Amino acid sequence: MIENVRITDIGSEGNAIARVDNMVVFVPMVIPGDIVDIQVRKKKKKYLEGSVVRFREYSASRIKPECSHFGVCGGCKWQHLPYEKQLFYKEKQVRDSLERIGKVELKGMMPIRGSPDIYYYRNKLEYAFADRRWLTAKEIMLDIEYAREEALGFHIPGRFDKVLDIRECYLQPEPSGMIRNAVRDYAQKDRMIFFNPKEQSGFLRNLIIRNTLDGNFMVIIVFFYDDEKRREGLLDYLAGKFPQISSLMYIINSKRNDSLYDQVPVLYRGTGHLVEEIDGLKFRLGPKSFFQTNTRQAAELYRTAREFAGLTGKELVYDLYTGAGTIACYVAGSADKVIGIEYVEEAVRDACENSEINGINNTRFFSGDIRYVLTPSFISENGKPDIIITDPPRAGMHEGVVKSITEVRPRRIVYISCNPATQARDVFLMSAHYRVAKVQPFDMFPQTHHVENVILLESS
Numbered sequence: 001m002i003e004n005v006r007i008t009d010i011g012s013e014g015n016a017i018a019r020v021d022n023m024v025v026f027v028p029m030v031i032p033g034d035i036v037d038i039q040v041r042k043k044k045k046k047y048l049e050g051s052v053v054r055f056r057e058y059s060a061s062r063i064k065p066e067c068s069h070f071g072v073c074g075g076c077k078w079q080h081l082p083y084e085k086q087l088f089y090k091e092k093q094v095r096d097s098l099e100r101i102g103k104v105e106l107k108g109m110m111p112i113r114g115s116p117d118i119y120y121y122r123n124k125l126e127y128a129f130a131d132r133r134w135l136t137a138k139e140i141m142l143d144i145e146y147a148r149e150e151a152l153g154f155h156i157p158g159r160f161d162k163v164l165d166i167r168e169c170y171l172q173p174e175p176s177g178m179i180r181n182a183v184r185d186y187a188q189k190d191r192m193i194f195f196n197p198k199e200q201s202g203f204l205r206n207l208i209i210r211n212t213l214d215g216n217f218m219v220i221i222v223f224f225y226d227d228e229k230r231r232e233g234l235l236d237y238l239a240g241k242f243p244q245i246s247s248l249m250y251i252i253n254s255k256r257n258d259s260l261y262d263q264v265p266v267l268y269r270g271t272g273h274l275v276e277e278i279d280g281l282k283f284r285l286g287p288k289s290f291f292q293t294n295t296r297q298a299a300e301l302y303r304t305a306r307e308f309a310g311l312t313g314k315e316l317v318y319d320l321y322t323g324a325g326t327i328a329c330y331v332a333g334s335a336d337k338v339i340g341i342e343y344v345e346e347a348v349r350d351a352c353e354n355s356e357i358n359g360i361n362n363t364r365f366f367s368g369d370i371r372y373v374l375t376p377s378f379i380s381e382n383g384k385p386d387i388i389i390t391d392p393p394r395a396g397m398h399e400g401v402v403k404s405i406t407e408v409r410p411r412r413i414v415y416i417s418c419n420p421a422t423q424a425r426d427v428f429l430m431s432a433h434y435r436v437a438k439v440q441p442f443d444m445f446p447q448t449h450h451v452e453n454v455i456l457l458e459s460s
Helices: 083-100 137-141 176-189 228-241 295-309 326-332 345-357 376-382 399-408 420-429
Strands: 002-006 016-020 023-027 035-043 047-057 124-130 151-155 163-165 204-211 217-223 245-252 266-270 274-278 281-285 316-320 337-342 363-367 387-390 412-417 434-442 452-459
Touching: 002 016, 002 047, 023 035, 083 420, 083 434, 124 163, 124 176, 151 176, 176 204, 176 217, 176 228, 217 228, 228 245, 228 266, 274 295, 281 326, 281 345, 295 326, 295 387, 295 412, 295 434, 295 452, 316 326, 326 337, 326 345, 326 363, 337 345, 345 363, 387 399, 399 420, 412 420, 420 452
Parallel strands: 023 047, 217 245, 316 337, 316 387, 337 363, 387 412
Antiparallel strands: 002 035, 016 023, 035 047, 124 151, 124 204, 151 163, 204 217, 245 266, 274 281, 412 452, 434 452
């Protein structure tokens, strides 16, 4: 136990930082200015990890969280931090990563762009069913014998088999919350069996809700096995109660894990997709399509990526990790030709459809692992890119992909990332050939520590 510790900073993964006897201590769920007693949970050579057991004094910056699930739910861990402070620490995270890991002398970094919506900004949420809800520490301390209650909500961080029952959520606009609660109420009245991941038993497994800015919703219910009468009863109930559901689907997933990449969604009512519009372009969103979860902020990010690319209409652009081709389609009107490469075949089909519905005929899409696709023969066949736009997953680009890019030597690289640390690592690997010309952070996920960043690299 360490007593009377003042929290002084926030680190790269959102955990607050204190310093005790020249040792860094990482602590979750507190903010700079808090004075706390810390129970050390893990001791490493250069740092400690701990959790708060008592608040001695609250920071003057602390605000009251909106959500009643704050502190237990795994999301929205910064609701107690004013939004301007959230932006400050996210921008700092980008700067620190580029300077410390990327060894970049920052001259072209612009202020972070905050999200136009700090609540109800997400266009997709995924919930899990559980046959026994997670009890909070406060409930356990009351020493009450609780009846076995089911849960429909989010997994407790680090626990695949534990689910917090969610009654309210500030991430997705209504009727998302009403749909979630209606599913739970109907299922409990019909005595449907909620899933148990350890025993691999139960009927109801997952609930996925997607929406568009114009108010259309897609609802997908994942069942562990099929029971036609009960399945149709639940789906008919939702279709009748919520006219906003324009796409109602279900999946039967009897595997041992929740991944749906190899599962077949079945359309029950409505259309098999949603359509989102950004700057006059329409994007078709199927049940497994990837799309930025903050639509309004995604539009700002795409505009910046196109601006950084400096297109004149004559360039050949490679869009790596193209997903459903949203960025490729967005920049196609300003380029001569766009080549998109994506690992997931289904996403490539979405990308082709998105080009088709927008009347775009100067894009081509290829599926496969980018480190094996982006070869000299591929470049020879499709042309040497003038511009590369890359938007890899959190792990960043494979070293082989970085090597291929530096060998191709496009004039500019627009690097979009949701992880400043891996982005900075890749920038450092390219530093012998490219210099950082511009940096533009974006807040895509208010109330969390996550930050998106766009970097323009120019050939040196």
